[in-house]
Amino acid sequence: MNESEHLHVRQAIESILMVATDPVPPNLLAQLLEKPTSDIETICESLSKEYEQESRGFILVKVGGGYRYQSHPEQAPWVERFVIEGQSTRLTAAALETLAIVAYKQPISRAQVSSIRGVDVDGVIRTLQQRGYIDELSRDTGPGNAVLFGTTQAFLERMGLNSLEDLPSLGDFVPGAEVVEALERGLLYDSDTQEVIEEESSNSESE
Numbered sequence: 012m013n014e015s016e017h018l019h020v021r022q023a024i025e026s027i028l029m030v031a032t033d034p035v036p037p038n039l040l041a042q043l044l045e046k047p048t049s050d051i052e053t054i055c056e057s058l059s060k061e062y063e064q065e066s067r068g069f070i071l072v073k074v075g076g077g078y079r080y081q082s083h084p085e086q087a088p089w090v091e092r093f094v095i096e097g098q099s100t101r102l103t104a105a106a107l108e109t110l111a112i113v114a115y116k117q118p119i120s121r122a123q124v125s126s127i128r129g130v131d132v133d134g135v136i137r138t139l140q141q142r143g144y145i146d147e148l149s150r151d152t153g154p155g156n157a158v159l160f161g162t163t164q165a166f167l168e169r170m171g172l173n174s175l176e177d178l179p180s181l182g183d184f185v186p187g188a189e190v191v192e193a194l195e196r197g198l199l200y201d202s203d204t205q206e207v208i209e210e211e212s213s214n215s216e217s218e
Contacts, residue, residue, distance in 0.1 A: 012050065020044055021054055034077030034168060075167040109135045110144055114178060118148045118159035
């Protein structure tokens with residue numbers, strides 16, 4: 012690919028991604044521009060690095076198996092102020108908790124999610140389905156053939172993930188051994204203190 016042709020392809024990729032509402036897979040770009048997929052991916056990676064080096068207010072990222080433009084993370088406060096109306100459509104804490112359970116435990120049934128959260132999740136599940144973040148993946152082979160849910164492409168795009176493998180490890184949120192030991196010591200102390208108080212109260216009443 013000569014320099015002129017390379018520039019033409021770069022401009023075409025930028026134009027397509029600028030008007031696309033969803034991430035565009037590199038193989039689709041390759042088909043449209045009649046170029047090898049490897050060349051498209053190389054150009055996209057080059058564009059991404061170029062935008063970063065130039066400290067642009069936007070970045071080119073690969074999410075959900077495709078490329079798209081999005082605002083630079085450092086500009087998030089200004090973008091949030093602009094998208095004021097988006098605040099009314101934010102997910103509740105209950106919905107976020109349920110979505111996290113589905114993301115890490117999928118495929119999972121509604122009853123299993125309820126068991127983990129300790130509350131009924133029918134309404135939350137419906138909300139997440141309506142938003143397009145989760146969907147029915149399959150049916151359980153056990154009694155009742157319960158519907159099994161999992162996350163969608165929209166979930167990956169909204170979270171800025173290329174695949175579920177990019178989800179943070181749950182180990183990152185588990186406290187270290189020293190923290191667990193400190194908590195155990197604290198609980199043991201509280202338990203011993205409570206026993207002493209109850210014993211003293213009992214002795215006082217007997218007197």
